[in-house]
Amino acid sequence: xxxxxxxxxxxxxxxxxxxxxxxxxxxxxxxxxxxxxxxxxxxxxxxxxxxxxxxxxxxxxxxxxxxxxxxxxxxxxxxxxxxxxxxxxxxxxxxxxxxxxxxxxxxxxxxxxx
Amino acid sequence: xxxxxxxxxxxxxxxxxxxxxxxxxxxxxxxxxxxxxxxxxxxxxxxxxxxxxxxxxxxxxxxxxxxxxxxxxxxxxxxxxxxxxxxxxxxxxxxxxxxxxxxxxxxxxxxx
Numbered sequence: 618x619x620x621x622x623x624x625x626x627x628x629x630x631x632x633x634x635x636x637x638x639x640x641x642x643x644x645x646x647x648x649x650x651x652x653x654x655x656x657x658x659x660x661x662x663x664x665x666x667x668x669x670x671x672x673x674x675x676x677x678x679x680x681x682x683x684x685x686x687x688x689x690x691x692x693x694x695x696x697x698x699x700x701x702x703x704x705x706x707x708x709x710x711x712x713x714x715x716x717x718x719x720x721x722x723x724x725x726x727x728x729x730x731x
Numbered sequence: 732x733x734x735x736x737x738x739x740x741x742x743x744x745x746x747x748x749x750x751x752x753x754x755x756x757x758x759x760x761x762x763x764x765x766x767x768x769x770x771x772x773x774x775x776x777x778x779x780x781x782x783x784x785x786x787x788x789x790x791x792x793x794x795x796x797x798x799x800x801x802x803x804x805x806x807x808x809x810x811x812x813x814x815x816x817x818x819x820x821x822x823x824x825x826x827x828x829x830x831x832x833x834x835x836x837x838x839x840x841x842x843x
Contacts, residue, residue, distance in 0.1 A: 621773065648829070660735075660821050660834025661774075706773070710829065717829050721773030 619644045621709050621722035629728045634697055638725045640690040640707030648710040652681050652692050655704045655724065664692070664705075694727075702729045734758040735835035737822050742840045744816075752807045752838045754822035763805040764823040764832060767791060774821065780805055781828050809840065816842045 621642045630636050642650070649668045653661035665674045665681040667690070674681050678695045694701055704724040711718045734757040744750045756763065762781050766774040776789030780799040794813025799805055805824075809816045819839050823832040 626771075651831070658819075658837065658839070660823070660837050662834070663831055666831065712829060719776070719832075721775075723771055723773045 619709075619711060619718065619720045621707055621720045623705075623707050623722040623725050625725060626723070627726040627728070629730060630697055632697055632699055632729050632731050636694050636697060636727065638692045638694075638705050638707075638727070640692070640722055642688050642690070642707070642709045642720070644688075644709040644711050644720050646711055646713060647685065647688075648712040650681075650683055650690050651708045651710075652679070652690075653706040653708060655706060657703070661706055697729050699729050699731060702727060735822060735824055735833055737820075737835035737838050740836065740838060742838055744840070744842050746842055747811045748842075749808055749810050750816075750840065750842075752809065752820055752822075752840070754805045754807065754835060755803055756805075756824045756833075756835075757803060758824055758826075758833065759802070760824035760826050760833075761802070762825045762828045762830075763799065764825075765789075765795070765797065765805070765807045766821040766823065768819040768821060768837075777807065777820075779828075809842075816840060 624639045651666045652664045655661040667683045680693045683690045704726045706724040707722040709720045738753045764779045765777040778797040780786040796808045821837045822835040825832045
């Protein structure tokens with residue numbers, strides 16, 4: 618069964634600190650992996666997308682990694698800011714012969730404290 | 732939220748009533764989607780449409796209906812047959828199926 622699991626479920630850190638969020642997936646066939654940021658009560662916004670051949674991708678203070686062998690991805694946030702408080706969602710897409718599917722993780726809720 | 736609008740932001744209905752959620756996009760995207768988001772769960776696909784006048788059931792279509800009469804609009808009706816309709820509903824669109832999805836701000840529906 619295609620699944621995406623994220624950890625931790627929630628995380629609280631102090632402003633200025635770094636943190637890493639994890640995403641493990643069992644999806645086949647794999648097409649790409651995206652990280653989304655979702656502010657409370659808003660729609661998700663894409664941060665990064667990685668295909669099978671990409672190991673690292675950065676977007677400002679956000680750096681995503683992908684290990685296709687172990688089927689793991691991480692999102693590292695550097696020098697956190699209060700505005701980073703949000704849920705971060707990992708999404709894996711799977712493209713079969715005539716089927717396209719997105720498998721969504723439940724998200725990690727990140728709280729940045731001043 | 733890009734060029735996708737959802738209205739209203741909050742919606743309250745009595746049990747047994749049908750309710751229609753609006754979704755409009757001005758991005759000229761072919762594909763549009765409706766998701767449901769519940770606490771502690773990933774987004775679940777209700778319906779999607781790859782082109783005007785065509786739509787497909789997602790993973791949890793029971794109790795919902797949609798139409799796609801115009802490229803810009805993809806309204807979702809939550810019928811009285813939906814057993815647990817209280818949730819946060821998100822509409823999204825993409826240039827084509829498989830490309831990046833852009834989300835609207837969402838509608839929080841409460842049914843009592």
